[in-house]
Amino acid sequence: MSKIITIGREFGSGGREFGKRLAELLGFPYYDREIIAEIAKRTSLSEKYIQNIAEHKPVIPFPIHTGRTFWAVVPDFGQSVQSEQHSIIREVASKSDCVIVGRGADYILRESKPFRIFVYSDIESKLRRCRENQSNDYEHADEALTDKELAKRIEQINKGRADYYEFYTGQKWGDKANYDLCINTSSIEPGKIAEAVKILI
Amino acid sequence: MSKIITIGREFGSGGREFGKRLAELLGFPYYDREIIAEIAKRTSLSEKYIQNIAEHKPVIPFPIHTGRTFWAVVPDFGQSVQSEQHSIIREVASKSDCVIVGRGADYILRESKPFRIFVYSDIESKLRRCRENQSNDYEHADEALTDKELAKRIEQINKGRADYYEFYTGQKWGDKANYDLCINTSSIEPGKIAEAVKILI
Numbered sequence: 001m002s003k004i005i006t007i008g009r010e011f012g013s014g015g016r017e018f019g020k021r022l023a024e025l026l027g028f029p030y031y032d033r034e035i036i037a038e039i040a041k042r043t044s045l046s047e048k049y050i051q052n053i054a055e056h057k058p059v060i061p062f063p064i065h066t067g068r069t070f071w072a073v074v075p076d077f078g079q080s081v082q083s084e085q086h087s088i089i090r091e092v093a094s095k096s097d098c099v100i101v102g103r104g105a106d107y108i109l110r111e112s113k114p115f116r117i118f119v120y121s122d123i124e125s126k127l128r129r130c131r132e133n134q135s136n137d138y139e140h141a142d143e144a145l146t147d148k149e150l151a152k153r154i155e156q157i158n159k160g161r162a163d164y165y166e167f168y169t170g171q172k173w174g175d176k177a178n179y180d181l182c183i184n185t186s187s188i189e190p191g192k193i194a195e196a197v198k199i200l201i
Numbered sequence: 202m203s204k205i206i207t208i209g210r211e212f213g214s215g216g217r218e219f220g221k222r223l224a225e226l227l228g229f230p231y232y233d234r235e236i237i238a239e240i241a242k243r244t245s246l247s248e249k250y251i252q253n254i255a256e257h258k259p260v261i262p263f264p265i266h267t268g269r270t271f272w273a274v275v276p277d278f279g280q281s282v283q284s285e286q287h288s289i290i291r292e293v294a295s296k297s298d299c300v301i302v303g304r305g306a307d308y309i310l311r312e313s314k315p316f317r318i319f320v321y322s323d324i325e326s327k328l329r330r331c332r333e334n335q336s337n338d339y340e341h342a343d344e345a346l347t348d349k350e351l352a353k354r355i356e357q358i359n360k361g362r363a364d365y366y367e368f369y370t371g372q373k374w375g376d377k378a379n380y381d382l383c384i385n386t387s388s389i390e391p392g393k394i395a396e397a398v399k400i401l402i
Contacts, residue, residue, distance in 0.1 A: 176385070181384055188401055199396050199400070
């Protein structure tokens with residue numbers, strides 16, 4: 001069976017950088033939201049999906065959890081895209097060892113017993129990281145924002161991640177019970193964490 | 202400054218075993234509740250304390266958190282013992298590098314910036330560990346108990362730890378935000394965790 005490492009992460013806690021370092025150290029392929037979305041665009045599965053959309057409104061198998069009202073799981077176009085991405089996650093994980101960042105991969109791949117990591121940090125550290133990366137692709141980090149405004153944006157993004165995760169998994173995002181390892185990146189370097197994880201998996 | 206490692210742990214998650222392994226690997230002195238209580242009994246500080254008790258009801262400086270009603274912090278004999286233990290924790294941590302398990306040491310020593318670990322595990326793993334250790338000193342693990350009864354006891358003990366921690370620190374016990382590293386010991390060996398932590402500190 002493939003050795004699969006999943007990384008959940010708070011926005012601004014350096015999860016992507018850590019994930020890339022870890023994949024590099026282990027020699028594993030690396031996948032995150034952008035890469036998975038790109039694969040979804042290019043695969044034949046995706047073409048089949050577009051065709052499906054053209055023919056009829058798709059019905060998608062979602063986990064329906066006790067106590068969740070039905071309206072919350074009525075499929076729509078956005079969910080269909082997610083379902084497609086979930087299929088891709090299952091596909092890439094079945095093919096080789098890998099590191100997958102985000103997308104609730106820990107839950108999607110739960111039967112394959114992935115090593116589940118969650119990365120978080122304090123707000124000061126998140127602000128610092130966002131400021132450092134403002135010239136990169138952090139679309140929500142804007143140098144014109146005050147610290148208070150940026151902190152609010154970070155919180156909003158993380159609320160979105162929590163909602164996404166909880167909707168698709170029925171589990172609480174960032175609850176340590178759902179992970180093998182939770183790492184506070186406020187004062188530990190990504191490279192060191194990658195070395196430590198190499199020992200643990 | 203001393204390198205201090207604190208370990209909070211759910212009962213049954215192997216925190217003590219891991220702490221001992223880590224201390225051994227690092228060549229650091231190891232302290233846990235029993236050892237700290239033993240030091241408290243033997244030190245001159247303790248004698249001074251007994252004398253103090255004999256003379257007048259002690260007044261102990263406790264952190265009083267906003268919103269906490271006053272009756273909750275009225276000092277009594279039990280709190281005085283804890284205060285004594287907290288002094289010992291501060292004393293041993295000031296003398297050398299060390300590993301300290303339990304007693305809210307992460308909070309007591311917060312100004313020294315300890316490396317704060319929390320160890321937890323799922324209930325099946327806790328039950329297994331308690332059964333394996335029933336011939337040792339786990340006073341609450343009784344082989345005559347059913348799994349359900351033992352699980353209830355484990356939960357009670359952990360409730361006690363949470364109450365103790367929250368009373369003295371005003372923080373939520375086991376909340377990952379208060380730790381640098383949270384490790385699920387359900388499927389990772391203590392020796393491996395110790396090796397990984399050695400890299401991180």
